[in-house]
Amino acid sequence: MSFAIEASNVTKIFGEIRALDGLSFSVKSGEIFGLIGPNGAGKTTTLRIISTLLLPTSGTVKVFGFDVVENAAEVRKIISYLPEEAGAYRYLSGFEYLEFMAKFHTTDKDEARRMVNEAAEISGLGERLKDKTKAYSKGMKRRLLVARALMVKPKLAILDEPTSGLDVIHAYHVRDIIKKYVKEHGVTVLLSSHNMLEVEHLCGRVALINRGKLVAEGEPQGLKEKFESENLEEVFAKVVKIA
Numbered sequence: 001m002s003f004a005i006e007a008s009n010v011t012k013i014f015g016e017i018r019a020l021d022g023l024s025f026s027v028k029s030g031e032i033f034g035l036i037g038p039n040g041a042g043k044t045t046t047l048r049i050i051s052t053l054l055l056p057t058s059g060t061v062k063v064f065g066f067d068v069v070e071n072a073a074e075v076r077k078i079i080s081y082l083p084e085e086a087g088a089y090r091y092l093s094g095f096e097y098l099e100f101m102a103k104f105h106t107t108d109k110d111e112a113r114r115m116v117n118e119a120a121e122i123s124g125l126g127e128r129l130k131d132k133t134k135a136y137s138k139g140m141k142r143r144l145l146v147a148r149a150l151m152v153k154p155k156l157a158i159l160d161e162p163t164s165g166l167d168v169i170h171a172y173h174v175r176d177i178i179k180k181y182v183k184e185h186g187v188t189v190l191l192s193s194h195n196m197l198e199v200e201h202l203c204g205r206v207a208l209i210n211r212g213k214l215v216a217e218g219e220p221q222g223l224k225e226k227f228e229s230e231n232l233e234e235v236f237a238k239v240v241k242i243a
Contacts, residue, residue: 002029003062004156004188005050010059012045012212019045021212022059027205029064032182032189034203036196036232042212043192044084047160050190051081064155080154084161086145094129094136094144095120098151105152119144119151122177139170146174150181159191163198175202196232208236215239 005027012020020042027033035043048054050061052072061068063075088097098119102112120129123143133141142162149157162178163171179202182189193199199206200220208216208223216223216239220232229235 002064003027004029004031004064005033005190006060006062007046007050008060010046010049010061011057012042012049012054013057019212020049020056020059023209023212023214024059025207025214025217027188027190029188030182030186031204032178032191032202034199034206035190035192035209036194036199036206037209037236038194040211041194041209043194043209044160045212046209047081047158047190047192051079051158052076053081078155079158080149080152080156081158082145082149082160082162084164088133088136088141088144090134091132093132094123094125097133097144098129098148101148102151115151118153119147122150122181123147124173124177137170139166139173142166142170142174143177146177150177150187153185154187156188156190159189161193162191163193163195171198178202196236200232206232208232208239210236210240 003026008024010020010023023046035046037043045054049056050063050068052068052075055069064078066074068075092100098116102115106112125140125143128140146162149159163174166174178189181187205219207214216235223235227235227238229238
């Protein structure tokens, strides 16, 4: 079996804070995998380590066989990372922003144009891409940023709280973007969320973490059956109480 991510006994310590405490999980190639838990559980720290932005205190992480510490440059070539608080340049139009970001990935003008066209289609923003991003709603910005993360066709897209703070319509659109892109292009997606009900409908498998530790992992339906629960929120509550 081909694994997109293999995290083994990962620990991250900030001063006296143990943000991750021996976390281990694996993500299969081509799946949407959810890392879920409450705020402060260690989700963002995990994503930053996988994205090579943070070094683990101990343990190992491999992305398609490349160690995120020893082979960081190789990992960066095949991933795309969207932080929760990412923003776009206010005085650029949507198109200008996408063109600017495409130049970081290629010097080939035709390839850059392909990326921008791809992102335009993914975002679904249509004529609004001609407007400056300072006029965008939060939902529109998030759609633009998700499109930016996917337009490079990464082997692994890492999305931190992709629908955080969005209304129902924009959140639905972002989830639809992710599902369609994975289906059409075979991209692997790792996303974090504290919205367990949303993840339940989006992810093929999930890892529930609390205080930097893995408390449960598997398919949403399997976890609900195992813990005799109606949804993942209930599963999480039971698992944390047991732990």
